Amino acid sequence: MIRRLLAALMGLMPAMTPLPLAAQGLAQLVADSVTVTAQEVLVARGNVEAFYDGTRLSASAITYDRAADRLSVTGPILITTPEGEVFTAEAAEIDPRLEAGLLRGARLVLDRQLQVSAARIDRTGTGLTALTRTAATSCRVCGTEAPLWEIRAARVVHDEIGQQLYFDDATFRVAGVPVFWLPRMRLPDPTLERASGLLVPQLFSSDALGFGLKLPYFIRLGGRRDLTVTPWIATGARNLELRYRQAFRSGWTQIETHLAEDDGAVSPRYALFAEGAFALPRDIRLEFDLEAVSDEAFLLDYDLSDQDRLDSSLRAYRLR
Numbered sequence: 001m002i003r004r005l006l007a008a009l010m011g012l013m014p015a016m017t018p019l020p021l022a023a024q025g026l027a028q029l030v031a032d033s034v035t036v037t038a039q040e041v042l043v044a045r046g047n048v049e050a051f052y053d054g055t056r057l058s059a060s061a062i063t064y065d066r067a068a069d070r071l072s073v074t075g076p077i078l079i080t081t082p083e084g085e086v087f088t089a090e091a092a093e094i095d096p097r098l099e100a101g102l103l104r105g106a107r108l109v110l111d112r113q114l115q116v117s118a119a120r121i122d123r124t125g126t127g128l129t130a131l132t133r134t135a136a137t138s139c140r141v142c143g144t145e146a147p148l149w150e151i152r153a154a155r156v157v158h159d160e161i162g163q164q165l166y167f168d169d170a171t172f173r174v175a176g177v178p179v180f181w182l183p184r185m186r187l188p189d190p191t192l193e194r195a196s197g198l199l200v201p202q203l204f205s206s207d208a209l210g211f212g213l214k215l216p217y218f219i220r221l222g223g224r225r226d227l228t229v230t231p232w233i234a235t236g237a238r239n240l241e242l243r244y245r246q247a248f249r250s251g252w253t254q255i256e257t258h259l260a261e262d263d264g265a266v267s268p269r270y271a272l273f274a275e276g277a278f279a280l281p282r283d284i285r286l287e288f289d290l291e292a293v294s295d296e297a298f299l300l301d302y303d304l305s306d307q308d309r310l311d312s313s314l315r316a317y318r319l320r
Helices: 002-010
Strands: 028-030 033-034 039-050 053-067 069-081 085-096 103-109 114-123 128-137 149-159 164-174 175-187 202-206 210-214 216-221 225-234 237-248 252-262 269-280 284-293 311-317
Touching: 053 284, 103 128, 114 149, 128 164
Parallel strands: none
Antiparallel strands: 028 039, 033 039, 039 053, 053 069, 069 085, 085 103, 103 114, 114 128, 128 149, 149 164, 164 175, 202 210, 210 225, 216 225, 225 237, 237 252, 252 269, 269 284, 284 311
């Protein structure tokens, strides 16, 4: 979308009209002032906004040098696309033929969920975006304070077509403290609904388990089945959570298990939850709910539920 917007803006340049204008239905450029120098350089300054096919670009100034065949954008720059991508940058230099583009001091926000800040962003025009010296997080960033968690990498490549993020020389940090390092890693794009990969890590703390981290990994087993494996790593316990889901033509089922080992407690501890519903012939509906734990305190210790008793059931009914 950004490439199409810039391509449409190029249609404005040959006309060299020194007024805000619409590019014959292709694009709109609005600014406080638009001037053309004797060297055939078009300069739009002050509250510059460009619109094209749902994509919006805002900047302090846009300059097109016909002799150098170069488009320069002065920040602060904000680019939003209908697909949910948001780019911010301090400055940008873009080839009008769109063979290459460079954004400096930039940030990429994907689907309002994951933000990746970088020293520079290079758009290749082939569906790949390369980000150098990056920090990625889904947490809110306030000033210079380190986010709750982030992934720092020497380089990140965003595959827009494959909806994947590839990290090189990545370090996972919690509150600014490095936890582990990976030479390479891959994360699904937040816009991708179902793909195998690491999900957003979660931090937790409790009196029973101490301070810990959850690292969920989603495994796609097909169009109707999936498995989420979530290790819990805490100062006072270890827990492996497995969640299996499957959809059938006439119903669905979900099975969740926990296998835990606590410091100072009788091991192993476990929990099992299974539920599902099926539509049977003659308008009969079958539902089941199974709950089992190794001990009474397991649900509270792992903050799974605050109920004081287990409730398993099997029900078949028909409504007319």
